[in-house]
Amino acid sequence: MSTPDFNLLLTLDVLLAEGSVARAAQRLGLSPSAMSRALARLREATGDPLLVRAGRGLVATPRAIEMRERVARLVQDAEAVLRPAExxxxxxxxxxxTLRTRDGFVGNFGPALIARTNEEAPGVRLRFVPKLSKDNAPLREGVVDLEVGVVGDTASPELRTRALFQDRFIGVVRAGHALEREEITPSRYAAGRHILVSRxxxxxxxxxxxxxxxxxxREIATMVGGFSTALALARASDLIATVPERHTGNLRTGMFGFPLPFSTPAITVSMLWHxxxxxxxxHRWLRACILDVCAEQAVTLIG
Known part of the structure; x- marks a missing residue:
């Protein structure tokens, strides 16, 4: 079976609307002879004369009348598909x-992001899923709409990225911890018992x-899979957690945070999407919301 010429749908729509070969030709910018040839092809394709002479004009056949509204809808739908999105x-x-993130991002930025999206689009729901690996397959397959994290060497080059903020590691201990009372040197930091965060x-x-x-x-006392767990342990013990500063702002409330007394690489937290x-x-609106929320949090921290 040969593939139908879908260009004929537009011609058929105009012919049925005008009921005249001459007027249809003028509307489409064709010559009357070209329009007559197109009508002949339509008759062959549908197996129906579609328009027949009645006196000095043309009238539609029952089949043409039956398909008129359907053809018009098809043409309108096709035009809508080919127009830029409104x-x-x-x-x-x-x-x-569905957003794939680390637990620290959800705890720190999630409340403000949910409030923002709910205010502007009450019918939108955000589903946060844990980022257990750096595999980008969920983005490619459409299982995840957007991911937030550090862009690693294994990230697929096809993905789009946008930096959200710069971060740095800091040390965090419970209020009243011994580290809070004296200058923190590299030796004093290393001498403590530590929580290692590793997925x-x-x-x-x-x-x-x-x-x-x-x-x-340093002595690693325990290993956990997320920053919020590390901070919960540090809050209830003498263990030292080392976490990204901005990523965990809200989660560290009431705790003592301090700059590390040695240099560590800067962290760029980005969002990634297919x-x-x-x-x-x-999706563009959601990305703008995330950018705004992260920027507002930065102003709050600086202020």
Whole structure:
């Protein structure tokens, strides 16, 4: 079976609307002879004369009358598909977005982001899922709409990224901890018992690498998979948690945080998404919300 010429749909729509080969030709910018040839092809494709002479004009056949509204809808739908997306109506938007993040981001930025989206688009729900690995397959497969984290070497080059904020590691202990009372030196920091945050169960991390040139080694008392867990343990013990400062702002309330007495690499936290979501109006709105919330948190911290 040959593939139908979908260009004929537009011709058929205009012919049925005008009921005249001459007027249809003028509307489409064609010659009357070209329009007559198109009508002949339509008759062959549908197996119906569609328009027949009645006196000095043409009248539609029952089949043509039957399909007139359907053809018009098809043409309108096709035109809508090929037009740029209209601005999304946030008040009527009903959609669930899945965001893959670390627990610290949810605890620190989640409340403000949920409040912002709920105010502008009450029908939108945010679904946060844990970021257990750096595998980008969920973004490619559409299981995850957007991811927040550090862009690693394994990130797919096809993904779109946008930096959200710069962060740095700091030490955190419970209020009244011994480290709160004296100057914190590299030796005093390393001498404590520490919580290591590692999603992949590694027994060493970036902090341990930074201590090596100083000939220091910290004692890892326990390992956990997330920053919120590390802070919960530090809050209830004498253990030291080392966490990103901005990423955990709200989670550290009532605790003592201090700059590390040695240099560590800066952290850039970004959002990542698949390029097929670039032009999606609702997704663009969500990305703007996340940017704004992160910027507002920065102003709060600086202030």
């Amino acid at each position: 601005k999304v109506n946030l008040r009527q938007l009903a959609r669930t977005f 992949r169960g590694r027994d060493r991390g970036v902090i341990d690498e930074a201590l090596k040139p100083l000939m220091l080694e 390029p097929r979501m670039d032009a999606d109006a609702a």
